[in-house]
Amino acid sequence: MNKNYPIYKTTFIDDMRSLVEEAALNFPDRIAISYKNHYSDREVQKVTFTRWRDDVRNLGTALVAEGLREEKIAIVGENSYGWCCSFFAVMAVGSVTVPVDKELPIEDIDGIITTTSCKAVIYGKTAETKIQEILQKGGLRSVDMLISIAPENMLQAECKVMKTLAGLQNVGAELYRNGNNSYYDYKIDTTKLASIVFTSGTTGKGKGVMLSQANIGLDMTLGMYNFDITRKTLHVLPPHHTFGSTVNYVGHLSQGCEVYISSGLKHVSDEIREQQPTHLILVPAFLEVMNRKIWTTARKTGKEGLLKMMMKVSDALRKVGIDFRKQLFSSVLSAFGGKLELVICGGAKLDEEIIRTFDSLGITILNGYGITECSPLISANRNKYRKPGSVGTPILACRVKIDNPDENGEGEICVKGPNVMLGYYNNPEATAEVFDKDGFFHTGDYGKLDDEGWIYITGRKKNLIILSNGKNVYPEEIEADLQKVEGVCEVVVYAGESKAQKDKITIVAEIFPDAELLKDKGITDMQKYFEEQVKLLNARMPSYKSVKRVKLRDTEFQKNTSRKITRFSIDKTID
Numbered sequence: 001m002n003k004n005y006p007i008y009k010t011t012f013i014d015d016m017r018s019l020v021e022e023a024a025l026n027f028p029d030r031i032a033i034s035y036k037n038h039y040s041d042r043e044v045q046k047v048t049f050t051r052w053r054d055d056v057r058n059l060g061t062a063l064v065a066e067g068l069r070e071e072k073i074a075i076v077g078e079n080s081y082g083w084c085c086s087f088f089a090v091m092a093v094g095s096v097t098v099p100v101d102k103e104l105p106i107e108d109i110d111g112i113i114t115t116t117s118c119k120a121v122i123y124g125k126t127a128e129t130k131i132q133e134i135l136q137k138g139g140l141r142s143v144d145m146l147i148s149i150a151p152e153n154m155l156q157a158e159c160k161v162m163k164t165l166a167g168l169q170n171v172g173a174e175l176y177r178n179g180n181n182s183y184y185d186y187k188i189d190t191t192k193l194a195s196i197v198f199t200s201g202t203t204g205k206g207k208g209v210m211l212s213q214a215n216i217g218l219d220m221t222l223g224m225y226n227f228d229i230t231r232k233t234l235h236v237l238p239p240h241h242t243f244g245s246t247v248n249y250v251g252h253l254s255q256g257c258e259v260y261i262s263s264g265l266k267h268v269s270d271e272i273r274e275q276q277p278t279h280l281i282l283v284p285a286f287l288e289v290m291n292r293k294i295w296t297t298a299r300k301t302g303k304e305g306l307l308k309m310m311m312k313v314s315d316a317l318r319k320v321g322i323d324f325r326k327q328l329f330s331s332v333l334s335a336f337g338g339k340l341e342l343v344i345c346g347g348a349k350l351d352e353e354i355i356r357t358f359d360s361l362g363i364t365i366l367n368g369y370g371i372t373e374c375s376p377l378i379s380a381n382r383n384k385y386r387k388p389g390s391v392g393t394p395i396l397a398c399r400v401k402i403d404n405p406d407e408n409g410e411g412e413i414c415v416k417g418p419n420v421m422l423g424y425y426n427n428p429e430a431t432a433e434v435f436d437k438d439g440f441f442h443t444g445d446y447g448k449l450d451d452e453g454w455i456y457i458t459g460r461k462k463n464l465i466i467l468s469n470g471k472n473v474y475p476e477e478i479e480a481d482l483q484k485v486e487g488v489c490e491v492v493v494y495a496g497e498s499k500a501q502k503d504k505i506t507i508v509a510e511i512f513p514d515a516e517l518l519k520d521k522g523i524t525d526m527q528k529y530f531e532e533q534v535k536l537l538n539a540r541m542p543s544y545k546s547v548k549r550v551k552l553r554d555t556e557f558q559k560n561t562s563r564k565i566t567r568f569s570i571d572k573t574i575d
Contacts, residue, residue, distance in 0.1 A: 003385050003452075007225040007396075011254045013217035015188045017060075017092035019254050024053035027256040034275075035081050035261040044275075047081065049256070057183050058172035059089040059165065064182045065175060066145065066161075066168075068120055069093050072196070074113045074143075076100035076131070077124020079239045079261055082149035082165045084249055086122045087239070091213060094188055097195045099240035102127045103561050108206075110139035112198050116208065116425065120145040122165065128154055135160070190214040196425050197242055199372040208425030209372045211242075219375035219419035220251040222396040227366070228383045230278035230341055232258040236268050237281065238561040242376040243347055248281055269335075276337035283347035284354075285563035287365070291354045292489070292514070294332060294361075299520065307332070311360040325362030332361055344380070346370050348564055349457060349476050351483050352388050367391050369455060371443055373434070374398075375419040378443075379455050390454040395419070401440060402449055406472075409448040410458050414440035446474065463567065465495045467505060471544045478537075478545065482509055485533045487518045487526070490557050492565055496549060496574035506574055509534060510551040527552060549574060 011026070013019050023032065032049040036042050047055075063069065073090045075083060075097060090097045098116050100109055102124065109130060113121060121143050123131050128150070134140055135157045145161040146153070153162045176183070190213040198206045233252055237244035252259050260275045262268055272280075280286075298304040314328055326333070333340065343358065346368040355365045368380030369391035378400070380392040394400045398417035405411035420441045423431035434442045446464070447457040459474030466472055475493035482491045489512045496506040513526050523529050530550045538546040551574075557565040 005382075005384055008228050010221060010224040013221045013250065013254050015091070015190050015213045015217060016088050016194075016250075017183075017188060019217070019250065020053050020056050020088055020092065023253055023256065024049045030256055031258045032253055033081055033084060033259050033261060036263055045081070049253075052085070052253075054173070055085050055169055056089045056092060058169040058176060059085055060093045060172065061175050061180060061183045062168035062172035063089060063095070063120075064093050064186075065171065065180070066120075066163075068095060068145070069186070070095055071119040072096040072098055072116050074098040074100050074116070074118040074121045075123075075240070076102050076109060076113075076121065077127040077149055078102060078264070079235060079244070080124055080149055081261060082122075083124060083239050084259075084261070085169075086147075086149070086165065087245055087249065090122075091194050092188075093183065094186055094192075096193055099195070099197060099245060101198075101238065101240050101561055102130070106130050106134050106137075106139075110134045110137075112208075113140055114142055116196055117142045119143065120147060122147045122149060125150045131155060188213065190217065193422060197240070197372055199241075207427060207430055210422040210425050211375055212422055215375045215419055215421060216242075216246055216250055218397070219377050219395070220246060220254060222398065222419070223247075223377040223380065224251055224255060225396055226380050226382050226392075227344065229255060229257055229344075231256075232260065232275070232277050233279050233281060234260045234262055234268075234271060234275055234277040235281070236262045236265070236286065237283065241562050242372050243281070243283070243370065243562070246375060247344075247370075247377065272337050272340070273335065274337070276339045278339050279342035279344065280340065281344050283563050284345060284350040285348075285559070287343065287345060287350060287354055287358075288483075290336070291357060293335070294357070296517065297335075299517070311357075315360055325360070329361045333363075336363070342366065342383070344368060346377075346380075346391075347562060349480060351480060353484060355388070369445075369457060371445070373421045373441060373443070374415055374417075375421070377419065378415055387450075387454050390450075390456050392455065393453050394455070399440075400449065400453075400455060402447070403436075403440075403442065405448065410446055411448070412461060413443045413445045413447045413455065413457070415443060416440045463494075465505065465507065467544055473507065473545050478507075478509070478541075478547065481537055482511070482534070482547075485530070485537075486521070487514050487523070487529070488512075489514045490565065492557060492567060492570060493547065494567070494570065494572050497572045506548045507546065508549045508551055508572070508574060509547045510553060510570065512553050512556055 027049045029048055031046045032052045033047045034044055037045050073095050075086050098118055100112050132155055147163045149165050153164050193210050194213040195211045196208045198208050235248045239245050262271055298307045310328055340363055343365045350367050358365050366381045369378045370376035379394045401414050402411040403414050416439055444461040446459050459476040463475050478493045479491050491511045493509050496508040534547045534550050558569045559565055
């Protein structure tokens with residue numbers, strides 16, 4: 001917990017092409033990316049940094065030969081080695097990546113690709129059916145070429161040029177062998193538009209965030225000074241989000257870290273045990289599930305009390321310099337591969353109790369803060385310098401201020417720095433709304449700074465409940481307290497909308513319960529149980545924050561691909 005310890009050594013990222021080249025120069029025979037090839041067999045494929053450089057260069061050379069330099073190219077599909085190569089190759093030749101969420105409805109996929117005037121679409125196997133449907137409806141009007149990441153192109157479209165990624169890489173390799181140096185004979189302008197990332201967040205309406213290679217590269221250069229990352233991670237986040245593409249790929253590959261690409265959510269638990277990553281990049285939803293599994297397993301094996309007692313003993317021993325966590329909790333840690341040391345977490349608020357639990361077991365959690373418009377990293381706790389409840393201090397060269405703070409110092413978090421976006425694509429009005437006269441970007445998040453510059457997040461501006469007396473209620477604060485109640489899997493707090501009394505605000509807590517746990521505890525009336533727990537919570541809070549109604553649900557809340565609950569999809573009517 002030494003605040004004066006030095007920043008870590010890192011690699012300065014000029015642009016995506018130089019990143020790939022320098023990584024191959026610095027770590028030629030080290031494994032860059034590993035994955036299971038579902039198109040052929042289930043054996044783990046291991047790609048060295050040298051081969052990765054060659055594959056990116058060959059694809060880039062072919063894209064130039066096909067007339068796709070300085071064009072917009074969409075990438076839609078599952079996370080894969082081909083997705084990764086495409087992301088770097090497109091920017092390396094001066095073109096613009098448009099990462100698209102494969103889970104979007106076909107109208108939205110076509111809308112993003114057409115609105116941004118993409119000339120080509122690189123697609124994965126899981127997106128193939130949707131791309132075919134869009135073509136049959138006459139969509140993708142701006143697109144000239146369709147490139148399949150899978151070995152075979154199964155789409156049917158007479159008016160489009162059809163290619164495969166492997167085929168283009170073979171063509172590019174031949175061109176390069178014969179002296180074609182077009183991939184390198186091009187000066188990249190790092191300040192120009194390089195990526196358009198559409199973010200709907202949890203509000204349902206997306207905007208195209210415009211990022212340059214300088215935004216992305218400097219965000220990771222300046223951010224990585226804060227972290228002592230380990231040698232192997234497992235990539236489980238969707239690649240079309242900046243947390244998945246920028247942090248997992250740009251940040252880690254520039255440092256020579258091996259990135260194992262997960263085969264999907266249903267495989268994650270097995271992959272963690274099998275691949276034995278030494279650190280992970282996660283959003284809170286994953287950690288909440290992992291935490292629940294630890295305590296569910298302990299309860300079912302009759303060892304819940306023993307585990308709690310051992311954690312207390314271990315914590316006491318650590319205070320006098322004795323650390324036996326690896327030995328004491330080896331059976332628990334084996335579920336995470338046995339080598340997991342660190343989790344870097346961001347994307348939403350994380351319960352401090354989860355951080356303490358994992359710390360007691362021997363896994364450090366570094367909570368951070370980021371937003372797509374900031375490429376995404378803004379701040380983070382450090383390996384040896386953390387503050388409970390905080391999302392850390394701003395990364396180097398990133399300035400943070402609180403706009404219009406109240407009596408508690410809370411207001412909107414604003415950011416200025418080289419990581420802040422160029423603006424919203426074709427939306428100057430929305431861009432103007434989020435930048436003030438001093439050039440600070442208004443994040444839409446409420447929070448405060450302490451006297452040492454640490455950031456504390458209170459809630460999201462769009463989620464704020466404003467009462468008739470002018471008081472502000474941050475639902476995230478109440479949710480954090482309710483999440484600690486035994487039996488709560490997920491909870492969302494919101495202003496209930498009454499059809500009969502439209503002006504009356506009722507604070508509602510909607511809960512998805514852990515029915516199995518409550519049954520094991522002998523609780524049969526869940527509604528009564530949670531209402532009693534909410535009464536206890538209300539007694540500890542100011543009266544205006546009181547939850548007036550508890551609503552139970554039978555299924556999980558709807559989530560986006562970043563595992564964030566989509567609040568706009570919740571039915572908030574209460575009568």
